[in-house]
Amino acid sequence: MTATHEDALLLREVGKSYGDFTAVTDVSLAVRQSEIVCLVGPSGCGKSTLLNIIAGFEKATGGDVLIGGRPITGPGPDRAVVFQQDALFPWLRVFENITAGVRARRVQGYEARAEELLRQVRLEDFRRSYPYQLSGGMRQRASIARALMSDSKVLLMDEPFGALDAQTRGEMQGLLQEIWTAYRPTIVFITHDIEEALVIGDRVVVMGASPGRILETLQVDFPRPRSLELTTRPDFNEMKRRILHLLHPKIYTA
């Protein structure tokens, strides 16, 4: 696989072992500019490890990770992360949380963008609230705004809606698509929810466990904007069936 100028993120034969244990092996993946790639797989398939490697929190034991053609050296604002559980700073108000990064890096004139993002995630009335005063969904919306504030090359989302109830999750999936339409970010999205992956992703990368590896990559061509109604279409269910077979060959082989 060769890097092209279009690839926002490129993984080449990335592997991660802890002693004798291989968590991830031989993962190669090119993510184009403004593409949404969803990684699905059972727990233990190394999808979170992979995301932590891309984010720079963990070091790969093999292969390279390139962002915009350059190898990563550690965590940084060019790769914003939305964590599974809210990793907002509880001692800061919503507005202060969202602008924590730009303030730390002494970026000038961030206020307008912060206001715009607050509106985009519908938290403009909560800018002075503390995280404990927000619901789970609102906190994740603030986390998304904080990540977008960095204006990074890649947005990394680690099961961001996993802890939310079904209805809120559906709303958040809609909101994420609105945000994508507005800013066209490149997104790597981790989930264990197959429907979520198919609703959100342009591509779905199906991963298997022991060792963690890519089983198959599926192109998802449903037109956007996608609503939850998509999940009732026969061709949607056909894709879902294929992924289920990949993930659980023993249980679902008919």
Place this chain on the structure above:
Amino acid sequence: MTLAPQKTTDTPPRSRRPVRALGRVPLGLVGLLGILALWVIAVDGGLVEEKWLPGPTDLVAHTWMLITEGYRGTPLATHVLVSIRRTAIGFSMAVLFGIPIGLAMGRYRSVGALLGPAFALLRPIPPIAFIPLAVLYLGLGESSKILLIFLAPFMFIVLNAEAGVRSVSSSWIRAGQMLGFSRRQMFTRVILPGSLPSIMVGVRTGAAVSWALVVAAELISAQEGLGYMVASAGNFFDLKTVYAGIFLIGIIGFLLDIAAREVEKRLLHWQGR
């Protein structure tokens, strides 16, 4: 089959002003009044001889006498202020040295490894056991008392500050990293506020302990202070002064705890408790 009511899905939590608190205050009052009643019955009913246990009215009158005439020539206010001053100095020093040392132990593995075992060995020694050493090295003056008041809260504060740093959530650290925080910013903007709840536990416990220790410290041949007053009155079988002193120590300790809680509430309001 009954349907469970639809759960509201994603609403912000309501502010939690407990209704319970209202129900508790009168019950606590009942408890206090009950003890007072038993006390009156025991003394006025002749169950206990008055020379062993002064009655409440007697005690109030005696306290007034201590305020106006003083104990052994020194006004009660002076005894109180001297004790508060000693506590304040010892406790402030414990905060001043304890927080940075604890933070350094939590932040730098080498510092933690260097000092951890020493603190683990010192911690179980009751501060009172240091009295002879303090007197031998520092004499009978102020410094030996202040050292004793300093030691125990210092231990609490160091250990809680260290634990606080270790308790800082790794997702906050990662969030700081991905936002591009420098090492210094990571410390001031993530680790310090993140460990503040634990630091405050140490500070509050330390405040209570340092006040309790003032009595022990003032047993070292003090001429002033509430601890001295109680100990000296005990020697002269002056039970009224002993009781008055004990009550005052209790009330001041109680007020100190209220103040510490108020500081904690202001610093940690973002916890939403």
